[in-house]
Amino acid sequence: MKPLEKDWAAAPVMDDRLDRTLAHIGSFYDARKFGYQGNEGYRKSTDLRKFASCIGELLREGLLDADRTVFTDLGCADGRVNVMMSYFVRASIGIEIDPEILSEYEPRKRALLREIEQGSLEPPPDNLFLFQGSSLDDSLHGRIFEETGFRFEDTDLFYTYITLHDAFAEKISRDARDGALYLVYGFHRVLPSYEGLEVLIPDVGQQHIAALFMKRS
Ligand SMILES: C[S@@+](CC[C@H](N)C(=O)[O-])C[C@H]1O[C@@H](n2cnc3c(N)ncnc32)[C@H](O)[C@@H]1O
Known part of the structure; x- marks a missing residue:
């Protein structure tokens, strides 16, 4: 399939309150980024303001459906991408291998929720499921299925x-459903190529930071 045509400077796709909520979530987490200095690059945080632009393009392209889409962040850290995506998907699943990093999720989200309430913004839906373990471990996906009802092959969008x-x-190419999407943040211009996946959108949200791949059917 050819990369999608660019026509994403179209009409707004979010109402004003949701737009303000996303902006607030972006500034909240972006003020608490990890891995940009020192030796913690392995846990570098997504820039959520840039990520919000990626969400905008995915919405405009009809690739997110709040009633259907299952999203999985395969290395979720404190779950910040999960929190932002939760507004646009049916289930927002996160997997983090490091229990200490994952333990930051709850207190940080509680602090965010207080600000959301004070600002009369929109609270995130109750569709967040975070797990400790390795995304490459099949037994973990079994546990995720038991606890959420979603199998690895039910995920529509991996991150x-x-x-x-x-x-x-490699795992997506082997085990995901045909047509599953894979959003990889952190690349521009020179994109990786993956056996069994094709580039769908080379520069999602025109932030020069993320590319969308699709498992070939
Ligand atoms: C670069 S950080 C990204 C965090 C978050 N997704 C974000 O964008 O802000 C990657 C995270 O993946 C975790 N990780 C590394 N290997 C993993 C694995 N096999 N399964 C799950 N998480 C893993 C790391 O501990 C780290 O917290």
């Missing part, structure tokens, strides 16, 4: 911020 992007691509 990674560079981490293990090629190993995750």
